[in-house]
Amino acid sequence: MSDQHQPLHSANQRVDIEYRRKKNAEEMRYQITSFSMMLFLTFVAFAAVGLKGMTATFTVPFILLLAVVQVIFQLYYFMHMNKKGHEAPSLFLYSGALVGFVTILTFITIVWW
Incomplete structure (x- = not known):
């Protein structure tokens, strides 16, 4: 077991x-x-x-x-x-990281072009 x-x-x-x-x-x-x-x-x-x-x-x-x-x-x-039971904090953490990454990528794209 x-x-x-x-x-x-x-x-x-x-x-x-x-x-x-x-x-x-x-x-x-x-x-x-x-x-x-x-x-x-x-x-x-x-x-x-x-x-x-x-x-x-x-x-x-x-x-x-x-x-x-x-x-x-x-x-x-x-x-x-x-650990189990950390699914909701993981979702919020990864969602925030994704939004941060997209925001940085957006500003880099705006500055470069």
């Missing part, structure tokens, strides 16, 4: 404590892994800026890509958007 379908409380309190410890340990592993990846991506971004051979036409999109990856890590692991 998967962990998602287990009841939150059983008749045995020891089972509840062990289940919570297991889930907390798993969650902490995800948090530490995500934090380590974000630190690594930050160091890669600093290295991309610090290297003399990199041009701005490569560095700027590369850093923006790393920023998008870090935002995804932030949303899904630190803000717990990967």
